[in-house]
Amino acid sequence: MTKRQIQFLFVIPAVFVAFLLVASLFSILQFSVREHVPGSLVVGGFTLDNFGRVLRPVYASVLRTTMELALSTALLTLVLSYPLAYALARVPSKAIQSLILIISITPLFTGDIVRTYAWLIVLGNNGFVNSTLMALGIIERPLQLMYTQLGVTLALVQYSIPVMVMVLTTAIAHIDRNYEKAAASLGAGPVRVFLKVTLPLSTPGIIAGVITIFAWTLSAFATPQLIGGGKVMMLSNMVYLVGFSSFDFPFAAVLSLIGLVVSIALLVAMNWSSRRVEKMGLH
Amino acid sequence: MMLDSTTCTATAPSVSAKHAVRLDGIGKSFGDVTALRDVWLKINHGEFLTLLGPSGCGKTTLLNMLAGFLTPDTGEVFIGNDCVTEMPPHQRDIGLVFQNYALFPHMSVAENVAFGLKMRKIPREEIRRRVAEALENVRLGAFGDRKPRALSGGQQQRVALARALVIRPRLLLLDESLSALDKNLRSDMQVELKEIQRRVGITTIFVTHDQGEALSLSDRIAVMAHGEIQQLSTPAEMYRSPANSFVASFIGDINQIGGMVERIEGEEALLVLGANNLRLAVPLSRCQGVKAGDGIRLFVRPEHLRLTQEGGQLRGILRARSYQGTHVEAFLDVDGADLVRVRLNRPGLAEALSQGAELGLDIDAAECLVFPQEDKQP
Amino acid sequence: MKAKHKKLLARTGATVLITLILLFVSVPSVVVIMSAFNSTAILSFPPQDLSLRWFERAVTYRDFQRGFINGLIVTAWTSGIALVIGTALAYAIDRFQFRGKDLLETILLSPLVIPHFTIGLGVLMLASQVSMRGSFATVILAQVILVLPFVLRSVYVSLRNLDRRYELAAASLGASPLQVLLRVDLPLLLPGMFGGWLFAAILSFNEFSAALFVTSHATQTLPVAMYTYVREYTDPTMAAISTIFIVTTSITLVLANRFLGLRKVLAIEESK
Ligand SMILES: Nc1ncnc2c1ncn2[C@@H]1O[C@H](COP(=O)(O)OP(=O)(O)OP(=O)(O)O)[C@@H](O)[C@H]1O
Ligand SMILES: [Mg+2]
Numbered sequence: 005m006t007k008r009q010i011q012f013l014f015v016i017p018a019v020f021v022a023f024l025l026v027a028s029l030f031s032i033l034q035f036s037v038r039e040h041v042p043g044s045l046v047v048g049g050f051t052l053d054n055f056g057r058v059l060r061p062v063y064a065s066v067l068r069t070t071m072e073l074a075l076s077t078a079l080l081t082l083v084l085s086y087p088l089a090y091a092l093a094r095v096p097s098k099a100i101q102s103l104i105l106i107i108s109i110t111p112l113f114t115g116d117i118v119r120t121y122a123w124l125i126v127l128g129n130n131g132f133v134n135s136t137l138m139a140l141g142i143i144e145r146p147l148q149l150m151y152t153q154l155g156v157t158l159a160l161v162q163y164s165i166p167v168m169v170m171v172l173t174t175a176i177a178h179i180d181r182n183y184e185k186a187a188a189s190l191g192a193g194p195v196r197v198f199l200k201v202t203l204p205l206s207t208p209g210i211i212a213g214v215i216t217i218f219a220w221t222l223s224a225f226a227t228p229q230l231i232g233g234g235k236v237m238m239l240s241n242m243v244y245l246v247g248f249s250s251f252d253f254p255f256a257a258v259l260s261l262i263g264l265v266v267s268i269a270l271l272v273a274m275n276w277s278s279r280r281v282e283k284m285g286l287h
Numbered sequence: 288m289m290l291d292s293t294t295c296t297a298t299a300p301s302v303s304a305k306h307a308v309r310l311d312g313i314g315k316s317f318g319d320v321t322a323l324r325d326v327w328l329k330i331n332h333g334e335f336l337t338l339l340g341p342s343g344c345g346k347t348t349l350l351n352m353l354a355g356f357l358t359p360d361t362g363e364v365f366i367g368n369d370c371v372t373e374m375p376p377h378q379r380d381i382g383l384v385f386q387n388y389a390l391f392p393h394m395s396v397a398e399n400v401a402f403g404l405k406m407r408k409i410p411r412e413e414i415r416r417r418v419a420e421a422l423e424n425v426r427l428g429a430f431g432d433r434k435p436r437a438l439s440g441g442q443q444q445r446v447a448l449a450r451a452l453v454i455r456p457r458l459l460l461l462d463e464s465l466s467a468l469d470k471n472l473r474s475d476m477q478v479e480l481k482e483i484q485r486r487v488g489i490t491t492i493f494v495t496h497d498q499g500e501a502l503s504l505s506d507r508i509a510v511m512a513h514g515e516i517q518q519l520s521t522p523a524e525m526y527r528s529p530a531n532s533f534v535a536s537f538i539g540d541i542n543q544i545g546g547m548v549e550r551i552e553g554e555e556a557l558l559v560l561g562a563n564n565l566r567l568a569v570p571l572s573r574c575q576g577v578k579a580g581d582g583i584r585l586f587v588r589p590e591h592l593r594l595t596q597e598g599g600q601l602r603g604i605l606r607a608r609s610y611q612g613t614h615v616e617a618f619l620d621v622d623g624a625d626l627v628r629v630r631l632n633r634p635g636l637a638e639a640l641s642q643g644a645e646l647g648l649d650i651d652a653a654e655c656l657v658f659p660q661e662d663k664q665p
Numbered sequence: 666m667k668a669k670h671k672k673l674l675a676r677t678g679a680t681v682l683i684t685l686i687l688l689f690v691s692v693p694s695v696v697v698i699m700s701a702f703n704s705t706a707i708l709s710f711p712p713q714d715l716s717l718r719w720f721e722r723a724v725t726y727r728d729f730q731r732g733f734i735n736g737l738i739v740t741a742w743t744s745g746i747a748l749v750i751g752t753a754l755a756y757a758i759d760r761f762q763f764r765g766k767d768l769l770e771t772i773l774l775s776p777l778v779i780p781h782f783t784i785g786l787g788v789l790m791l792a793s794q795v796s797m798r799g800s801f802a803t804v805i806l807a808q809v810i811l812v813l814p815f816v817l818r819s820v821y822v823s824l825r826n827l828d829r830r831y832e833l834a835a836a837s838l839g840a841s842p843l844q845v846l847l848r849v850d851l852p853l854l855l856p857g858m859f860g861g862w863l864f865a866a867i868l869s870f871n872e873f874s875a876a877l878f879v880t881s882h883a884t885q886t887l888p889v890a891m892y893t894y895v896r897e898y899t900d901p902t903m904a905a906i907s908t909i910f911i912v913t914t915s916i917t918l919v920l921a922n923r924f925l926g927l928r929k930v931l932a933i934e935e936s937k
Binding site: 084 | 675679682683686687689690691692693694696697700707749750751753754756757761763769772773775776778779780781782783784786787788790791793794806809810813867868870871872873874877878888891892895903904907910911914915917918919922927928931
């Protein structure tokens with residue numbers, strides 16, 4: 005076998021998968037410009053009308069909710085993940101590190117349904133939070149947590165923490181500890197060292213983390229589907245509704261394309277910002 | 288595989304090759320960087336040859352060509368009678384020891400040593416015997432079952448050596464193999480390496496940028512700079528008669544004094560040196576390509592200068608002294624030269640002198656070297 | 666004395682903060698586990714009596730059983746295929762120069778940012794064009810696309826950390842390129858490959874969003890069956906099966922951490 009043939013052998017299966025992925029995305033594009041024939045799975049002729057429908061208030065409000073949820077989730081996740089990542093990068097004990105790591109990334113691996121179901125019984129009217137608060141006499145009537153943006157956000161934050169922790173830990177571990185030692189030797193207390201040295205030097209990780217979680221949240225489906233219960237709807241839920249309740253695949257395709265475009269835009273933003281940060285000499 | 292037939296098959300057909308290794312006009316560039324430029328080299332059977340030179344001069348590149356990891360752009364490589372220019376590494380029968388040893392972390396010491404034998408499909412029983420013998424040879428008989436990372440640096444070094452030698456290679460290549468060891472261990476390993484090499488009688492090429500190591504180990508040294516061999520000779524010859532000013536200043540400590548050739552008289556060149564126009568007659572055999580009226584640089588080693596209280600050919604101010612155990616070095620400020628380093632074998636004298644004292648220097652003219660002013664300084 | 670006091674206070678504060686955040690992350694799992702042992706069909710806190718009846722129902726429920734089997738089939742194929750393709754590609758990217766390398770890498774890593782529902786819908790539409798809707802092949806394709814980036818990254822990181830001098834040493838000792846690959850590269854890459862495979866297997870078995878789009882009733886995986894169940898019933902059967910998921914996953918993670926080093930598998934950098 006020649007060297008070229010060997011290389012071919014190594015690459016060709018991956019090319020095949022890549023081809024199918026591109027073909028799938030291309031199918032979405034194809035469907036998006038076809039007419040929907042109500043009551044039928046077969047699509048009609050060419051049309052651009054599907055794109056115009058996006059601007060209708062229902063869909064516009066779904067888009068707005070999606071963006072709001074993605075942004076608030078990303079920021080809240082950042083706040084909660086930073087201490088964990090900092091501890092992971094700086095606590096000397098390996099045992100404590102492992103404990104923090106395992107607890108904080110488990111939600112990534114239990115799967116959407118299990119995780120979301122858990123939140124259902126935490127947030128429900130007879131759920132853990134309400135039962136506990138009522139038992140303690142703090143509230144008299146159950147708080148409405150299900151089917152609210154707050155409930156969805158809480159569940160999404162838990163879902164996003166593992167990813168954020170992974171990104172931030174790498175960024176913080178990357179920082180040369182001698183900078184911190186230098187600052188301390190120059191008279192900065194621990195808080196100042198953190199605020200003036202560690203935090204600024206971890207900016208690349210923070211930016212990457214926030215953008216990643218934004219994209220990550222856009223992709224969420226089970227959480228808003230079950231906890232939003234149709235009252236809080238994200239793009240993904242609307243795609244499912246349009247596709248599988250009214251079988252309007254062309255319009256589902258249009259909505260999916262929006263998700264795709266936003267994700268690509270985020271990716272570009274991430275590359276751009278990381279290059280900016282590099283230029284600033286932070287890394 | 289296609290061999291470049293024109294030069295490769297034109298090898299001498301004699302049964303035993305005259306040289307263990309022959310490089311014929313090797314050249315290699317990486318993009319704009321010329322790593323090797325027209326290198327010619329012949330290495331004798333059983334010889335210990337050291338490649339010495341500053342970082343980036345092409346030592347590793349040369350070694351990689353011998354090992355088969357790189358193919359030269361021009362020229363041919365011969366090992367024994369075989370032209371190996373295009374031969375892949377695994378067919379070359381070459382022992383290789385790296386700076387960080389590269390012992391396979393997933394194999395035990397014995398498995399590491401056995402690896403090359405397994406590749407050669409040698410019977411189990413013989414492998415076992417030869418591995419034991421090889422480990423015994425480097426005094427690690429009891430360590431066969433350990434993993435490499437459970438060994439000290441010196442021990443890992445010896446395993447790497449055993450692994451390379453057990454396949455009975457035609458050639459042993461060592462790239463900075465001792466540089467990762469600390470100073471004491473390093474000199475122990477130097478002695479041991481040399482001893483094993485002599486016992487096995489294997490042709491060895493050793494790369495280092497430590498000149499002390501080169502001087503003490505080698506049968507011959509090749510000093511390289513900018514991808515070229517500057518000089519190839521025995522350590523003693525290299526020290527006493529460097530071929531050019533680069534080699535002179537690269538090997539050992541040496542002082543430089545600027546001046547010019549006044550005239551040539553018989554077998555001697557008459558020089559005018561320094562700011563005080565000192566006149567000195569140097570044997571022509573110690574001068575390289577100079578003629579009357581040329582600007583020159585005079586090179587003289589610290590041990591060829593004698594300090595005197597009164598008189599002396601040069602005069603200078605004592606600026607510093609440094610105690611070296613076996614001797615003392617004194618640094619004199621002499622007009623027309625950088626600080627001149629003098630080696631004093633009688634420490635008592637130096638201590639008697641106070642800093643700032645004006646002293647004289649006598650030069651042993653027969654040991655000086657003279658190179659033209661514009662001699663290339665790589 | 667005062668500085669010491671301050672330090673102690675800061676440490677306590679940090680510990681409390683970290684504990685609270687970890688509680689937030691883990692409370693839902695704990696609550697699920699608690700309610701799985703509840704004897705009544707109505708959830709209540711704290712549970713009245715302890716019982717294992719919901720576990721019994723969970724493991725005997727037909728749809729869960731079928732989902733479990735389907736999930737195993739899909740996961741086995743998905744993780745196996747992703748491992749082979751991902752390892753080969755990681756090796757090719759690290760070692761070979763070929764045209765379109767960057768493009769290929771970008772396309773195959775893109776599922777990390779493209780929403781799963783988009784990929785699910787796309788694969789569904791592609792499959793329906795060739796009349797393969799709901800088939801195992803379609804489900805496996807969607808999952809391979811989703812998990813491939815993880816295998817690729819994991820193997821690629823181990824390849825980068827592999828000292829090339831091991832290969833040179835092996836070659837100089839007489840190993841042919843194929844022998845170098847099999848006897849030196851492969852054993853040294855094995856932990857990375859195993860990590861990537863494990864990652865792929867867990868993600869694939871638990872993946873829901875894309876699976877919901879591409880599976881049919883005959884091929885539905887366990888998470889899809891569970892979704893259907895939540896929509897129809899409210900009894901703690903779900904809590905029981907979730908408990909099984911959570912416990913299995915946690916044990917796997919602890920073992921992976923013990924034997925592989927989670928940081929390495931997840932490509933999180935060690936602090937210097
Ligand atoms: N693969 C490569 N690609 C590009 N340039 C290279 C490559 N290998 C070597 N070079 C260049 O060729 C020159 C010689 O390199 P080489 O490694 O042979 O030096 P060396 O004498 O071994 O140096 P050192 O003592 O630092 O190991 C250097 O300028 C180096 O930068
Ligand atoms: Mg080198």
